[in-house]
Amino acid sequence: VPVGIDDVAALAGVSTATVSRALRGLPNVATATRARVLDAAHALDYVSSPSASRLASGRTFTVGAVTPFLGRWFFGQVLSGVEGVLRENGYDLLLYALPDDESRSRFFGALPLRRRVDAVLVLTMPLSQDEVESLWALDVPIVFVGTHVPDGASVLIDDLEGARRATRYLIELGHRRIAMIGENRDEPIHFTAPTARREGYRRALVEAGIRPDRSLEVEGYFTVDGGGRAMAELLQLPDPPTAVFAQSDEMAYGAVREAHRAGLHVPDDLSIIGFDDHELASMLGISTMAQQVPLQGRLAARLVLDALEEGVMGNRGQGPRQGHVVPTELVVRESTAPPRRS
Amino acid sequence: VPVGIDDVAALAGVSTATVSRALRGLPNVATATRARVLDAAHALDYVSSPSASRLASGRTFTVGAVTPFLGRWFFGQVLSGVEGVLRENGYDLLLYALPDDESRSRFFGALPLRRRVDAVLVLTMPLSQDEVESLWALDVPIVFVGTHVPDGASVLIDDLEGARRATRYLIELGHRRIAMIGENRDEPIHFTAPTARREGYRRALVEAGIRPDRSLEVEGYFTVDGGGRAMAELLQLPDPPTAVFAQSDEMAYGAVREAHRAGLHVPDDLSIIGFDDHELASMLGISTMAQQVPLQGRLAARLVLDALEEGVMGNRGQGPRQGHVVPTELVVRESTAPPRRS
DNA sequence: TTGAAAGCGCTAACAA
DNA sequence: TTGTTAGCGCTTTCAA
Numbered sequence: 155v156p157v158g159i160d161d162v163a164a165l166a167g168v169s170t171a172t173v174s175r176a177l178r179g180l181p182n183v184a185t186a187t188r189a190r191v192l193d194a195a196h197a198l199d200y201v202s203s204p205s206a207s208r209l210a211s212g213r214t215f216t217v218g219a220v221t222p223f224l225g226r227w228f229f230g231q232v233l234s235g236v237e238g239v240l241r242e243n244g245y246d247l248l249l250y251a252l253p254d255d256e257s258r259s260r261f262f263g264a265l266p267l268r269r270r271v272d273a274v275l276v277l278t279m280p281l282s283q284d285e286v287e288s289l290w291a292l293d294v295p296i297v298f299v300g301t302h303v304p305d306g307a308s309v310l311i312d313d314l315e316g317a318r319r320a321t322r323y324l325i326e327l328g329h330r331r332i333a334m335i336g337e338n339r340d341e342p343i344h345f346t347a348p349t350a351r352r353e354g355y356r357r358a359l360v361e362a363g364i365r366p367d368r369s370l371e372v373e374g375y376f377t378v379d380g381g382g383r384a385m386a387e388l389l390q391l392p393d394p395p396t397a398v399f400a401q402s403d404e405m406a407y408g409a410v411r412e413a414h415r416a417g418l419h420v421p422d423d424l425s426i427i428g429f430d431d432h433e434l435a436s437m438l439g440i441s442t443m444a445q446q447v448p449l450q451g452r453l454a455a456r457l458v459l460d461a462l463e464e465g466v467m468g469n470r471g472q473g474p475r476q477g478h479v480v481p482t483e484l485v486v487r488e489s490t491a492p493p494r495r496s
Numbered sequence: 497v498p499v500g501i502d503d504v505a506a507l508a509g510v511s512t513a514t515v516s517r518a519l520r521g522l523p524n525v526a527t528a529t530r531a532r533v534l535d536a537a538h539a540l541d542y543v544s545s546p547s548a549s550r551l552a553s554g555r556t557f558t559v560g561a562v563t564p565f566l567g568r569w570f571f572g573q574v575l576s577g578v579e580g581v582l583r584e585n586g587y588d589l590l591l592y593a594l595p596d597d598e599s600r601s602r603f604f605g606a607l608p609l610r611r612r613v614d615a616v617l618v619l620t621m622p623l624s625q626d627e628v629e630s631l632w633a634l635d636v637p638i639v640f641v642g643t644h645v646p647d648g649a650s651v652l653i654d655d656l657e658g659a660r661r662a663t664r665y666l667i668e669l670g671h672r673r674i675a676m677i678g679e680n681r682d683e684p685i686h687f688t689a690p691t692a693r694r695e696g697y698r699r700a701l702v703e704a705g706i707r708p709d710r711s712l713e714v715e716g717y718f719t720v721d722g723g724g725r726a727m728a729e730l731l732q733l734p735d736p737p738t739a740v741f742a743q744s745d746e747m748a749y750g751a752v753r754e755a756h757r758a759g760l761h762v763p764d765d766l767s768i769i770g771f772d773d774h775e776l777a778s779m780l781g782i783s784t785m786a787q788q789v790p791l792q793g794r795l796a797a798r799l800v801l802d803a804l805e806e807g808v809m810g811n812r813g814q815g816p817r818q819g820h821v822v823p824t825e826l827v828v829r830e831s832t833a834p835p836r837r838s
Numbered sequence: 839t840t841g842a843a844a845g846c847g848c849t850a851a852c853a854a
Numbered sequence: 855t856t857g858t859t860a861g862c863g864c865t866t867t868c869a870a
Contacts, residue, residue, distance in 0.1 A: 156611075158847060169857045174849060184855060201610045205550035206847035209862045214547065224576035225790065227569070234566035237593045246612075249589050251579045268543045269498075270588075378779050411779055434776055437720050437753055448567065500863060511841045516865060526839060548863035551846045 157198045166194035177202065216246040217458055218271035220261070222279050224251045227432055228447060232277055232299055235451025243459055245272075252279070262288050273458045275299065278347075295461035297477070299454045302346045307461075308477040309454040313347045316443040316482040317354025320427050321399050323441075323484055325362045328492045329397035329425060332359065335374035335384040335409060336401035348376075351401045351429065370395055374405040381408025389416050396493040397425040403432035406440050410489060421491035431485055439488035446480055453478045499540045508536035519544065558588040559800055560613035562603070564621050566593045569774055570789060574619055574641055577793025585801055587614075594621070604630050615800045617641065620689075637803035639819070641796045644688045649803075650819040651796045655689045658785040658824040659696025660703075662769050663741050665783075665826055667704045670834045671739035671767060674701065677716035677726040677751060678743035690718075693743045693771065712737055716747040723750025731758050738766060738835040745770035745777045745784055752782065752831060763833035773827055781830035788822055795820045 163173045168187060176183045176191035183191075194200075208214050217240055221229050233249075240247050248271055252258040262285050267274060274289060278300035281289075286303055289296055298308040324332050334355045337348030356366045369391060374384040381400055385408065388394055400406035406428030410420055418424050428435060431444030457477065505515045510529060518525045518533035525533075536542075550556050559582055563571050575591075582589050590613055594600040604627050609616060616631060620642035623631075628645055631638055640650040666674050676697045679690030698708045711733065716726040723742055727750065730736055742748035748770030752762055760766050770777060773786030799819065 156847095160847085170847095171849080171858080172856060175856090178849095182855060187855080201607070203551070203611045203847055205547045205556065205611070206862090207849070208547035209545070209551050209864080210847075210849035212849090212862075224579055225569075225572040227567075227572075230567040230569075230572040234593060234595070237566055237591060238595075241592070241599070247591050249575075249579055249591060251576060251583070253576070253580075257583070265543075269545045269547070378776070382779075407776065407779055434720070434749065437724075437749055502863085512864080513842080513866080514840060517840090520865090524839060529839080545863055548846090549865070551848080552863075552865040554846075554865090 157200050159200070159202065161198055162191065162194045162200050165198060166191045214246075214270060214272050215244060216248050216271045217273045217275060217455070218248045218250060218267045219275045219277060220250045220252060220267075220279065221277040222252055224249070228430070229277055231447035232451035232454075235448035235453075236275060236455045237451075239452050239455035239459070245459070265292065267292060273297070273462055275454055275458060276301065276303075295458055297454045297457045297461075299450055300347060307457060309450045309457065309480065310477065311445045311450075311480050311482050313350035314354040314357070316429065316445070317351035317399065317401070318358040319354075319482075319484055320429065320443045321355045321358035322362070323486075324397040324399060324425060324427060324490065325358060325364070327397070327425065327490060329395075330364055330493075331370070331393065331395045332364070332397045332399060333370040333372065333388050333395035334399045334401070335372055335381055335388075335405045337376060338371055338373050348401060355399055374400065374402075374408070376402050376405060378404045378408040378411075381405030382412040383408075385409035385412035386416075389413075389418075395424070397490070398427070400426060400428045403428035403430045403435045403440055403442055406442070406489070407434070407438060410438070410440065420489050422494060425490040425493070427490050435485075436487065441487045441490040442485050444483045444485045450478075450480050453480065499542050501542070501544065503540055504533065504536045504542050507540060508532045556588075556612060556614050557586060558590050558613045559615045559617060559797070560590045560592060560609045561617045561619060562592045562594060562609075562621065563619040564594055566591070570772070571619055573789035574793035574796075577790035577795075578617060578797045579793075581794050581797035581801070587801070607634065609634060614804055615639070617796055617800060618643065637800055639796045639799045639803075641792055642689065649799060651792045651799065651822065652819065653787045653792075653822050653824050655692035656696040656699070658771065658787070659693035659741065659743070660700040661696075661824075661826055662771065662785045663697045663700035664704070665828075666739040666741060666767060666769060666832065667700060667706070669739070669767065669832060671737075672706055673712070673735065673737045674706070674739045674741060675712040675714065675730050675737035676741045676743070677714055677723055677730075677747045679718060680713055680715050690743060697741055716742065716744075716750070718744050718747060720746045720750040720753075723747030724754040725750075727751040727754035728758075731755075731760075739832070740766065740768045742768060742770045745772045745774035745782055748782050748784070748831070749776070749780060752780070762831050764836060767832040767835070769832050777827075778829065783829045783832040784827050786825045786827045792820075792822055795822065 159170050159173050163170045172187060173191050176188045177195060219236060223229050237247050250261060252261050265288060273295040276298045296306060298306050300310060302308055302310060321332060336352055359366050372384040372387050374380040398409055400409055406426050409426050413420050413424050420426055428440050428442040431442050435442050501512050501515050505512045510533060514529060515533050518530045519537060561578060565571050579589050592603060594603050607630060615637040618640045638648060640648050642652060644650055644652060663674060678694055701708050714726040714729050716722040740751055742751055748768050751768050755762050755766050762768055770782050770784040773784050777784050
């Protein structure tokens, strides 16, 4: 027999409404009354029915998180940050993974989030203008992580600056012929990281008086294997690079492996720097631009909670007014060194 | 203005009850009526309120997943399998991460899952008897992944057999002095993998007429660094091993790194085999016993759905009757070879 | 096959 | 500060 709010009221000798108020910590309850109610609730081991209070109040105390993947390092890290903060604050996390076009179009077509969540977190997803519009239409606060959306609040790193510093570090080591492995296809709208990182790379070169060479910018698909293929491509060049900036650590791993296969020694023959500080970067000795991923999740969750609790409505009338830019840090390990004297 | 079930009823010219029946696909609705209702719902872009239907029906169409970590490879992989199957079947996934003792004792103390989920999935968590009991008390189907619980349904791999085959493979290569890196402390109750893997390792040795040597069984804490420290310990031995079975790939990574540091060549001086087929094992060339992780998540989700939909109640009156044993597979890469002639 | 109506267990006016 | 009461938007008897 499940115990309901009325049972608690009866035991505490007060009305249902008072129990409701006392349990939710509303201010207008006498201290003694509140204590009695809490005791009664505890004695009966009472848990309120979320469905009932959601229906009555219209609030779900649930935040939806939309993510392209669940099984990849970055997303798991962000989500663990998100989950911790939400849970501490009494919110549930409702996950929507959209790994393929089908689940994605179903999601944006039906918007199953409607009526289920008080706010939405969008994790590093390239979104079309229509998709963004349909999210706005939910009319709840939205925070974007790793994606810049016009009029939207987001938690980001400074990709351009990070790439620029990574590249500048290679230049300072003495390299002049520096390649980049990244994402070079035409970018999906609002997916800014690869573009920004490429721009940072180019800018660092230009600032050092080096003319960017398009044949040194190759596609790595943000995977280990893609990074390997990209490296192979670079090694075919008549005048191959002495250093490589990879837009992600996983591409850097692939590049290192490919360099070894080709009989090159890293870093003596070839320097490679990555981006992210992926969990195995330290064990593989990969130099990288580190970003704090769980922190980004925590900040995003906080942003959403602030919007919810303070009633702060901003952009498009429905989000927090501003976001965060999380700093990155250069981590030097064993994959980078001055070029060999030639 | 949110559109409700009554709006749909009015437009379709039927009663609320009929709309409810039609939309949920109940059998006792005339085909023509159902079509009209669906059209009306579509025209109005109607979405039913989950809180309302949960309150009225008592079913939440939500499955709770309890996991020690969100940010680690294994759990992300399992969860992505779980999420996909649940989503396809109209269920929500509610996540509870319990990374530390505090969140854990809060969770088992208050059992926030009560009244919020129709079933529970427990991912590879060592549980005390009390904890298991409090889960049973929820009185919903429960499926355990990677953990064997008496009277509980679970999705598992055959850890003993996997470890035995991995070890036997090393023996077949000609090794006789084979170490194990794993978990050797007194085991938390119900956390069977490390114990089973150790048993498999020992059994393979005994079957080959090799007497297990306790000094060759060292603690690796299931982390990269722990694996490295364990390897260092093994290399101190007066008569160090020529091969190592690591209970996880991550420990194998650390072991390989440590071997390199010590100037040893893998596999010529030392063979190392891991367990899991972690995402980077192939890039690092680590031989391993592969397990299919997302599959385990999918199977567990199916088990839960079957219990829910067919009303199958089994163990302790509340779970699916049986589970699955997912096969493992030996994957040979470059970290294993016959021992050097000495 | 359909409709009328009584809840599901809370919250939030409003009144006291 | 507390109590009374009318919903919240569905589902589910029960009757037609």
